[in-house]
Amino acid sequence: AQSVTQPDIHITVSEGASLELRCNYSYGATPYLFWYVQSPGQGLQLLLKYFSGDTLVQGIKGFEAEFKRSQSSFNLRKPSVHWSDAAEYFCAVGEGPYSSASKIIFGSGTRLSIRP
């Protein structure tokens, strides 16, 4: 069965510093991978996704993620964080074939705090 692990529950970085959030997945075939961000009391916003092709994926808000099959990882990065990036970040893996009925399995989330 598919699973997603986000080993860091909470990370604090200084504003302007670089950021990397870790994500490891377990899936038998080529996974569909996502990063979502959730602000307090809000729904989820898609940051970026990987289905195939270039393993370095660019997303919104200056985020990027790199798919590394050998490490079963899909880490999220940002070169310089802003105070507005403070939120909960969820990595997710898409389940099943390429169809609109596929389910998404979410990791446990990483809470990002920004130090002024």
Add this chain to the structure above:
Amino acid sequence: GAVVSQHPSWVICKSGTSVKIECRSLDFQATTMFWYRQFPKQSLMLMATSNEGSKATYEQGVEKDKFLINHASLTLSTLTVTSAHPEDSSFYICSANIAGLEETQYFGPGTRLLVL
């Protein structure tokens, strides 16, 4: 594009009453919608997959008679929490896929339910 709305955004009800939550795709058609539940500081747990014109598929451990799902059109799915109890208090989030396109899920802003 790909905006999903939920109504209401929050609701407080007495124990034993039923509560209906609506999920709408505003600018696209969604043959599949998903309902999630999120407890404080936890990840999203998939409750059920809702397909237009057919019965919803519930995840293991989710009571289908407790959480009634109706997907009457390509833009609307409803979740009714029947005979709500305090333990049903949670954050309920829906998502939808764009029919015929990629299997990315777009999320609504969530509905916070408090059962007294």
